[in-house]
Amino acid sequence: MSMENIITETEAMDLDTQEKQVSVHWFRHGLRLHDNPALFEASKNSILYPVFILDGETAGTMHIGYNRFKFLLECLSDLDRQLRSHGGRLFIMQGSPVTIFETLKRKLNFTKLCFEQDCEALWRKRDKKVRKWCASNDVEVREFVSHTLWDPEIVIKTNGNVPPLTYKMYLHTVSCIGLPPRPIEDIDFTQVTFGSLPDSCRNELGLFESVPKPEQMGKYPEPDFSNPLIRWVGGETEALIKLNERLSQEIESFKSGVYLSNQVSPDLTGPPTSQSAALKFGCLSVRRFYWSLHDHFNNIHEGRPPSHYNITGQLIWREYFYTMSANNPFYDQMEKNPICLNIPWVPDSDPKKVKYLNAWKNGQTGYPFIDAVMRQLRREGWVHHVARNAVACFLTRGDLWINWEDGVQHFFYYLLDADWSVNAGNWMWVSSSAFEQLLDCTYCVCPVNFGRRLDPDGIYIKRYVPELRQFPIEYIYEPWKAPLEIQEKANCIISKDYPERIVNHVQASLANKQKMLEIRNSLLEETPHCRPADTEEVYQFMMFPENCNDHLCANIF
Numbered sequence: 001m002s003m004e005n006i007i008t009e010t011e012a013m014d015l016d017t018q019e020k021q022v023s024v025h026w027f028r029h030g031l032r033l034h035d036n037p038a039l040f041e042a043s044k045n046s047i048l049y050p051v052f053i054l055d056g057e058t059a060g061t062m063h064i065g066y067n068r069f070k071f072l073l074e075c076l077s078d079l080d081r082q083l084r085s086h087g088g089r090l091f092i093m094q095g096s097p098v099t100i101f102e103t104l105k106r107k108l109n110f111t112k113l114c115f116e117q118d119c120e121a122l123w124r125k126r127d128k129k130v131r132k133w134c135a136s137n138d139v140e141v142r143e144f145v146s147h148t149l150w151d152p153e154i155v156i157k158t159n160g161n162v163p164p165l166t167y168k169m170y171l172h173t174v175s176c177i178g179l180p181p182r183p184i185e186d187i188d189f190t191q192v193t194f195g196s197l198p199d200s201c202r203n204e205l206g207l208f209e210s211v212p213k214p215e216q217m218g219k220y221p222e223p224d225f226s227n228p229l230i231r232w233v234g235g236e237t238e239a240l241i242k243l244n245e246r247l248s249q250e251i252e253s254f255k256s257g258v259y260l261s262n263q264v265s266p267d268l269t270g271p272p273t274s275q276s277a278a279l280k281f282g283c284l285s286v287r288r289f290y291w292s293l294h295d296h297f298n299n300i301h302e303g304r305p306p307s308h309y310n311i312t313g314q315l316i317w318r319e320y321f322y323t324m325s326a327n328n329p330f331y332d333q334m335e336k337n338p339i340c341l342n343i344p345w346v347p348d349s350d351p352k353k354v355k356y357l358n359a360w361k362n363g364q365t366g367y368p369f370i371d372a373v374m375r376q377l378r379r380e381g382w383v384h385h386v387a388r389n390a391v392a393c394f395l396t397r398g399d400l401w402i403n404w405e406d407g408v409q410h411f412f413y414y415l416l417d418a419d420w421s422v423n424a425g426n427w428m429w430v431s432s433s434a435f436e437q438l439l440d441c442t443y444c445v446c447p448v449n450f451g452r453r454l455d456p457d458g459i460y461i462k463r464y465v466p467e468l469r470q471f472p473i474e475y476i477y478e479p480w481k482a483p484l485e486i487q488e489k490a491n492c493i494i495s496k497d498y499p500e501r502i503v504n505h506v507q508a509s510l511a512n513k514q515k516m517l518e519i520r521n522s523l524l525e526e527t528p529h530c531r532p533a534d535t536e537e538v539y540q541f542m543m544f545p546e547n548c549n550d551h552l553c554a555n556i557f
């Protein structure tokens with residue numbers, strides 16, 4: 001696009017005389033141009049200002065590690081590059097949203113503010129303040145639902161003004177609402193007029209002339225966990241390339257009649273295919289993902305009714321957790337959270353807690369599978385769902401009896417896809433704190449056999465726990481059992497080069513099960529609570545292989 005459709009400073013100041021109104025599109029999540037109804041609205045018959053505000057909280061920046069910050073800045077870079085190719089740019093500013101909008105109002109007299117709904121309770125305060133300011137400054141607010149397939153508020157209303165307690169109830173509720181909307185058409189950028197910012201307000205707005213690097217924002221790689229082996233790249237362009245790759249794989253599996261290969265045979269060492277970080281930041285539209293899968297599925301199985309909730313069942317878990325958190329500002333906490341059971345985890349004052357928690361965080365528990373996962377998390381920011389289940393269970397009800405809130409914080413800092421509600425929802429589920437039969441923790445992931453089942457050759461361990469690279473496979477999941485001469489031959493002496501296991505899993509998990517039972521029995525009556533609908537749902541969520549109920553991967557008490 002030529003410079004002709006960028007208006008000048010003088011034109012911007014003289015807008016009341018022009019026909020077009022001035023609109024600001026506020027990117028928060030939803031960092032994409034495709035299927036973006038709020039951006040579509042902002043660009044209609046308007047002079048458009050696309051804005052992202054680094055306010056220290058938006059898009060999860062209040063507690064963020066280097067890898068996710070880098071990913072976010074790559075998303076912004078990609079947006080900026082794309083907008084520039086259409087003659088505009090992304091205005092990245094630093095400060096509080098209301099202060100920035102005040103300045104923009106003074107300088108540009110904008111009259112419309114558009115944004116995508118951030119449905120989590122966490123964002124209520126921020127958005128309420130902005131709405132209030134808009135209401136008293138003649139700025140129309142237009143908010144659109146496109147981060148989720150269904151509007152959580154409508155789901156709650158349809159379910160009688162309470163969130164559905166179980167995933168199955170959730171499925172039932174959304175089936176009453178109907179199928180989610182399809183993605184909207186692409187914006188015709190040849191018809192869009194972009195605004196420019198007067199020089200006089202650039203400082204006041206904390207405007208970045210180009211997308212900053214994480215280091216400029218005070219974020220640095222951690223010395224012991226730098227050099228990721230898998231590099232996740234942020235941005236819409238990359239997300240759409242990955243979507244096509246993923247769809248090709250899915251089409252092949254639909255044709256062969258093998259569905260959900262990611263769940264049936266989880267691959268810890270194969271090339272990365274996940275879209276969770278792209279969905280978290282919204283560089284991929286969840287509706288595009290959902291409908292592309294179903295359309296391909298229906299094309300291949302012409303005439304057969306689509307099984308909507310099977311092939312996209314994982315996406316529905318995301319919806320479910322968003323909905324559960326929508327009206328619950330304490331969703332990521334234990335005591336104040338009405339859906340969470342109060343479990344007397346190891347107290348903060350207990351020195352054992354600090355020791356165990358640090359060992360878990362640093363990948364030094366002495367259980368190679370757990371340590372590999374924890375090190376991959378810090379190094380790369382993404383780990384497979386089955387691996388997350390294993391380390392979450394180990395920290396909480398499985399082995400260490402440590403509060404899931406500590407796990408949530410750690411994951412929230414390091415995960416690329418860290419979502420306030422999805423993260424906390426999964427932690428409550430795995431730790432038996434909610435979404436689980438009242439303290440009935442039947443399934444406990446075994447840190448030895450579960451890993452062995454997933455990665456029998458120990459490739460994953462050798463990749464992330466280099467101390468054990470020369471260990472023979474028969475001992476790699478239980479190195480403490482290796483005779484000293486084998487340890488010497490493998491150049492790794494247990495308790496010197498690699499830690500002794502911090503707990504005995506069999507003893508710890510049995511003792512923890514007993515504690516759960518005692519708490520359960522001490523409760524007078526069962527209150528209605530969130531829980532799995534049945535055993536099948538537990539298996540599906542935990543992604544246990546079908547024949548896993550044989551004490552090999554899961555301890556079943």
Ligand SMILES: Cc1cc2nc3c(=O)[nH]c(=O)nc-3n(C[C@H](O)[C@H](O)[C@H](O)COP(=O)(O)OP(=O)(O)OC[C@H]3O[C@@H](n4cnc5c(N)ncnc54)[C@H](O)[C@@H]3O)c2cc1C
Nearest residue numbers: 274275276314315317318385388389392417418419423426
């Ligand atoms: C303790 C714990 C914490 C987690 N924290 C997060 C988080 O902060 N953000 C996050 O996106 N996922 C989280 N998950 C869920 C899950 O592990 C990831 O979404 C998954 O690893 C993504 O891989 P994928 O894209 O290959 O998934 P696929 O199987 O391809 O699923 C497609 C999409 O569905 C969604 N999804 C899949 N599984 C779940 C699930 N159990 N709950 C909710 N959504 C799901 C994701 O957006 C995912 O990209 C967590 C799981 C656990 C056990």
